[in-house]
Structures are given as structure tokens and as C-alpha cells.
Amino acid sequence: MSTTKKALAGIALAAAMVTSAQAAPVNVGGVNWDTDYTDVTDFDFMGEFKFTQWYTTTSSTEALGIIAGNYGSAATFGTVSANFGTTNYYLQGVGEFDRINGGFSSGPAFMDAGLELTYAFGGIMLNSDGTTFDISNAWAKVFVNSTTPNYTTPAGGDSEVLDAQSGLLWLDLKVNLLEFSAGGVGNGTVSAGLEVIGGAAADYFDPKTIAYTADAFFSDPAAQYSSQGNGSIKGNTTAIPEPGSLALVGIALAGLGLSARRRNG
Numbered sequence: 301m302s303t304t305k306k307a308l309a310g311i312a313l314a315a316a317m318v319t320s321a322q323a324a325p326v327n328v329g330g331v332n333w334d335t336d337y338t339d340v341t342d343f344d345f346m347g348e349f350k351f352t353q354w355y356t357t358t359s360s361t362e363a364l365g366i367i368a369g370n371y372g373s374a375a376t377f378g379t380v381s382a383n384f385g386t387t388n389y390y391l392q393g394v395g396e397f398d399r400i401n402g403g404f405s406s407g408p409a410f411m412d413a414g415l416e417l418t419y420a421f422g423g424i425m426l427n428s429d430g431t432t433f434d435i436s437n438a439w440a441k442v443f444v445n446s447t448t449p450n451y452t453t454p455a456g457g458d459s460e461v462l463d464a465q466s467g468l469l470w471l472d473l474k475v476n477l478l479e480f481s482a483g484g485v486g487n488g489t490v491s492a493g494l495e496v497i498g499g500a501a502a503d504y505f506d507p508k509t510i511a512y513t514a515d516a517f518f519s520d521p522a523a524q525y526s527s528q529g530n531g532s533i534k535g536n537t538t539a540i541p542e543p544g545s546l547a548l549v550g551i552a553l554a555g556l557g558l559s560a561r562r563r564n565g
Contacts, residue, residue, distance in 0.1 A: 326504065326539050326540075327412070328470070328500055328501045328504060329444045329468045329470055329500045329501070330411055330412035330415040330444050330446075330468075331400065331410065331411060331412075331415075331417060331444060331470065331501065332400075332403065332409070332410050332411070332412070333345065333400050333401045333403065333410060333537070334401060334402075335504065335537045335538055335539040336539075337401040337402065342536075343511075343534040343535060343536055344401075344536055344537060345400075345401065345505070345533075345534070345535045345536060345537040346399075346400070346401055346532065346533070346534050347397050347399060347400050347401075347417075347532060347533045348397065348398060348399040348530070348531070348532045349395045349396060349397045349398060349399075349419065349530065349531055349532070349533075350395055350396060350398060350453045350454070350529060350530050351393050351394060351395025351396075351419075351453065351454075351514070351516070351526075351529040351530070351531065352393055352394060352395065352453065352454040352455040352525050352526055352529055353391060353392065353393030353421075353516055353525070353526045353529060354371065354374035354375075354391075354392065354393065354524055354525045354526065355374060355375050355377070355380045355389040355390065355391055355426065356370055356373050356374055356375060356389070356390055356392070357373075357375065357387060357388065357389060357390070358370060358373065358390065359390040359422070359423055359425065359437065360390065360392040360422025360423055361422070361423060361437070361439075362422075362423060362437070362439035365420060365422070365441070365465045366392050366394065366420055366422050366461050366462075366465060368458050368461075368462060369458060370392065370458070370461065371455065371457065371458045371461045372457075372458055374524040374525060375389065375524065376521060376522050376523065376524050377485075377486060377518035377520075377521055377522075377523050377524070378520075378521025378522060380426070380485070381430065381485070381486070381521070384426075384428055384429070384430035385428035385429075385430075388425055388426075389425070389426045390422065390423065390424060390425050390426070391422070391424040391425075391426060391433070392420070392421060392422035392423075392424070393420070393421055393422075393516075393526070393529070394418065394419065394420045394451075394455050394460070394461050394464035394465070395418065395419055395420075395453060395464070395529065395531075396416060396417065396418050396419075396451055396452075396453050396464070397410075397416075397417040397418070397419070397442075400417070411444075414446055415444055415445065415446050416444075416445045416446075416450055416451060417442065417443070417444060417445070417470065418442070418443050418445045418451050418463075418464040418465070418467075419440065419441060419442040419443065419464070420440070420441055420443075420461075420464055420465045421438070421439065421440040421441075421475075422438070422439060423435075423437040423438045423439050424438045424475070424478065425437070426485065430484075430485060431480070431484055431485070432479070433478050433479075435475045435476075435477075435478050438474075438475035438478065439473070439474070439475065440473040440475060440494060441465065441469060441471065441472055441473065441499075442469075442470045442471040442473070442499065443464070443465060443466060443467045443468060443469060443470055444467050444468040444470050444500075445463065445464065445466055445467040446467055447463050447466055447467070450463075451463045451464045454525070454527070454529070455525075468500055469498070469499050469500065470499050470500050470501050471496060471498075471499040471500075471501055471502065471505075472496070472497050472498035472499045472502070473494040473495065473496060473497065473510065474494065474495040474497050475492060475493075475494060476493045476494065476495050477491070477492055477493035478490060478491075478492045478493075479491060479492075481513070485518075486517070486518050487517045487518065488515070488516070489513065489514070489515045490512075490513070490514055491511075491512070491513050492511075492512035492513075492514075493509065493510075493511065493512070494509070494510040494511075494512050494533070495508055495509060495510075496508040496509070496510065496535075503540060504537045504538060504539070504540060505535055505536070505537055506536060506537065506538045507536065509535065510533050510534065510535040511533065511534045511535070512531065512532075512533050513531055513532055513533075514529065514530065514531025514532075515528070515529065515530055515531065516528070516529040517529075
């Protein structure tokens with residue numbers, strides 16, 4: 301076989317190795333999903349979750365997250381709605397994913413044993429009109445959580461709120477859009493546009509945008525915490541060849557180049 305044919309064969313083999321790596325399901329920090337997942341939509345990464353949210357007069361910052369005591373100081377919805385325009389109220393919440401693509405928490409599992417995928421959001425200020433939000437300081441984060449006991453939804457106290465924010469930072473998200481698509485602050489559906497800005501899984505998202513939809517309800521004016529909170533995210537991901545595979549490809553191509561030089565020398 302000529303040197304040229306050997307080189308072409310080597311390149312074809314290298315390309316096949318990369319393609320094989322890209323097509324395989326991936327595991328990032330204990331989260332398993334197929335980057336070529338096929339569903340009725342054009343998205344290949346979809347997650348479903350349940351969550352609890354509440355209002356306080358203290359904002360939760362991106363740097364500190366939802367601090368201890370914030371959950372316990374939640375205002376009743378009646379108090380919030382009676383003080384639109386006179387008091388600043390901030391929305392925050394925590395939740396847990398129970399589905400990623402075709403995997404469910406009840407099986408087939410999308411998480412490695414002993415792990416769960418939790419998330420938190422905050423820094424969202426309710427504007428004085430009572431119908432829109434100021435998201436200039438809004439944030440959201442997703443964590444791979446391994447603490448015991450595990451976080452359970454709906455959140456039942458400050459310890460669970462802190463638990464939901466512990467572990468490996470899997471996604472760090474910026475909130476670029478947040479608006480009601482139905483209802484309002486008492487019983488409504490929000491749509492949000494999230495931007496991936498960091499986290500262990502950040503490089504797998506291409507483009508760095510995620511669509512977010514969620515429903516939550518404050519059952520009566522005395523309610524401090526939302527009920528029946530559930531939602532979903534949708535985005536697109538791509539597999540990244542493992543460093544070992546890339547190294548093998550590089551070695552193969554380097555070897556072919558060296559062989560060609562020796563034959564031509």
C-alpha cells in the first residue's frame with residue numbers, strides 16, 4: 301500500500317474514532333444522557349423537575365446563593381400582593397430533576413447511584429406593577445448532590461434549601477429573559493431564556509442557550525410557599541471526544557507523518 305493510501309486510511313480511522321466518541325452517551329459528574337437523543341422536538345437535551353418557590357424581602361445573591369434563614373422568612377402571598385409598589389420582594393426557589401431525556405429517577409436512571417440533580421434560583425425582584433420581574437441580578441444553578449439525607453421535594457426547611465445547593469456545580473446559568481406566558485404571580489406559567497456561563501457540563505451545550513418553562517401556584521393568601529411547582533428545560537448538547545481518544549488520534553496521525561517523511565527522505 302502506498303504512503304498516500306496509508307495516510308488516507310489512517311485519517312479515516314482517526315475520523316471514525318472521533319465520530320464514535322461523539323456518538324456515545326456521556327456521563328458528566330454522574331449525570332448520564334445521550335447527546336443524540338431523539339424526541340418529537342428538535343432538542344436533544346430535555347429535563348423535567350419539581351420545585352418550591354417563595355418571596356422574601358431579602359435578595360438571594362449569585363455569590364452566596366440562598367442563605368440559611370431565607371426559607372423561614374418567606375412572606376405570605378397575601379402580604380406580597382398587598383404591598384406591590386411599596387416593598388421590594390424577591391423570588392427564589394429550589395427543586396430537583398426527575399427526568400433527563402429518556403431517563404427517570406425511578407428507572408432507567410439518568411443519575412449514578414447515590415446522586416441526585418438539584419437546582420436553585422434567586423435574585424429575581426418583583427416589579428412594583430406586580431406583573432413583571434427585574435432580572436438584572438437573577439441567577440440559576442444546577443448541582444450534582446450526594447448528601448445524606450437526600451433533598452426531597454417540596455422543600456421542607458432551610459436545611460433542604462442548603463442541601464439543594466450543595467455538591468458539584470453542574471451548570472451555572474444567567475437569566476436573560478423571564479416573563480409570564482399565562483396567569484400571574486399567584487398562579488402562573490413563566491417562560492425564561494437561560495444562558496450557560498459555567499459548570500462541569502457547560503462545554504457540552506451548543507449553543508449556550510436553554511429554554512425554561514415552569515408552573516407554580518400559591519393556593520391562598522396565607523400561603524408562604526408555592527405548591528405543585530413543576531417545569532422543564534430544553535437545549536442542545538454535543539458529545540466531546542475524551543482526551544484519551546484525541547491523544548490516540550494525534551499519535552496515529554503523527555506516526556503516519558513520520559512514516560511518510562522517512563519514505564520520502
